[in-house]
Amino acid sequence: MFSVVVTFLGALVLSSSFPGVAAFRRGLPWAVDNRYAPALGSLPKISWYYHWADGPVPEMPTKNEYVPMFWGPAQWGKWNARLAEMRARTPKRILAFNEPDIASQSNMNPYYAAQLYMDQIFWPWNSKGILFGSPAIAWNLNWMGTFLSEVRRRGGRVDFVCVHWYGSWRDIEQFKSFIRQTHTRFGKNIWVTEVGITTASWPTTGQVKTFMMNAVSWLSTQPYVHRVAWFGCFVNSNPVDGFASGKNAFFKPGGALTDMAYWYGYSDWPNKRSVNSRHRLLIRDKEEEDDSEHIGELNHCDEVCQLRNAQLEEYEKSHKRAETDIDAREPENDFEAREPENDIDAREP
Secondary structure, eight states, X not given: OHHHHHHHHHHHHHHXXXXXXXXXXXXXXXXXXXXXXXXXXXXXXXXXXXXXXOOOOTTSOTTSEEOOBOOOGGGHHHHHHXXXXXXXXXXXXXXXXXXXXXXXXXXXXHHHHHXXXXXXXXXXXXXXXXXXXXXXXXXXXXXXXXXXXXXXXXXXXXXXXXXXXXXXXTOHHHHHHHHHHHHHHHOSEXXXXXEEEBGGGOOOHHHHXXXXXXXXXXXXXXXXXXXXXXXXXXXXXXXXXXXXXXXXXXXXXXXXXXXXXXXXXXXXXXXXXXTTTXXXXXXXXXXXXXXTTSOOXXXXXXXXXXXXHHHHHHHXXXXXXXHHOGGGXXXXXXXXXXXXXXXXXXXXX
16 A cells, blocks of 8 residues: 555656646647548547637547637638637637738737737636637747737736747757747747648658657657647648648548557657557558658758748847847847746746
């Protein structure tokens, strides 16, 4: 009996020492035939999902939390449908706008976005005990800084910051830098609600899978990263658009799972086989063999990638200047340039 108690207490201490491990959850940015939901959603590592504008997926296993999202003002009709659903069943969390820093997406300046957030999300739902996610930016952390400052000025709060990341399969260090700097600048827990490899980087299947395994494994060790959603909920022969590579996909034609889906749903560390995977995780189908004859050497950085990298570099340079210039340590008034780093009042529990 004594040994059982000791074991239990030891496990309790261990789990409390690593809050990120307990908090970290893998999810699905749903964008495929709902009939495919049971195969992927039933895997043990999957625990939540969302859709950019649509509602709950009836076929999704009930163990997975649905998180509603307000895509943006171009989707008022769908947001009204979400509001009706939320009035009938209050969600635990709500996500704000989709890539407002991109012209082809929700495309809003941070001042308007902050007012819309207050009117549609914060004030109507603040008394319900709901946690609120920020808009999911594609690259512009300065946009996020202004948005968060404006929300605070209007008397609101954001509980966690959402970001997207797309880039080359070679850019794992740039990915880590982006996540670290997001946390450094805003001091909030992070949800990576989309992450994937671009078509423009000409990846092989093996390169995409290696990036995914390394990225997800690294995220799980960062206590401030609470959730991730790999951009793979589509069929590999029919990607959502031409921007993200079809090799990110979790599904084959007909709904069978890819090797990447099995790893994402079962495993924790790269190249480690799960005891629950029935020895499937390291077995490659013919179509999933490393297509090394393709052009995998290119490392194309598209416009969004270039903007993101330039902003990261500029922030790092200004940070270093601040460390050597005593005057630069005075409080900044330009919240559009950067967000205060120690904003702890609204961190997600």
